[in-house]
Amino acid sequence: SYELTQPPSVSVSPGQTARITCSGDALPKQYAYWYQQKPGQAPVLVIYKDSERPSGIPERFSGSSSGTTVTLTISGVQAEDEADYYCQSADSSFVVFGGGTKLTVL
């Protein structure tokens, strides 16, 4: 098994760009996924295969990968984007989530 490390919190003002990182030794070899979770709700997939966006997810959400770090970028942050965000990856027999990052929109 391995770990994914995220910052506990990120704060941005509306309209700015938020970047949430996720680090893990296996990320160069495995895809990363990102989930958004609002209080009292189930998680929602916002990025898959490092940088692909599911249908219905706004274009302001994007993902990128560089070495052992993947990044979720939210451009033009809106108040409704305030939520917890989790990265996730997997190997052949194991799934791992990062500890989560609370995005606060100031």
Place this chain on the structure above:
Amino acid sequence: EVQLVESGGGLVKPGGSLRLSCAASGFTFSSYSMNWVRQAPGKGLEWVSSISSSSSYIYYADSVKGRFTISRDNAKNSLYLQMNSLRAEDTAVYYCARAADHSGMDVWGQGTTVTVSS
């Protein structure tokens, strides 16, 4: 509508057992791998177990290995999690989630709450 609905949660004493169910609808259940993911109160997401579409491959987190058993019935479009020897640290909301190869967990249920307490 693609939907997953969990059931079976509740209050159970330490050492007890519980069986969770997840009913799938709106998609070809037998074509997808499925996962159980839990979230303890105020904590992050924790993967629990995965099962492939035909039940050929089954995996567990170390924290539940030997105590929990995942299974599925494709004829009934249902996923299950048998939880034995429950501990206080198993207290969490349990979600079932659909997964396709390299597509992530793209459909989640609303969760069912398990509380382990004397």
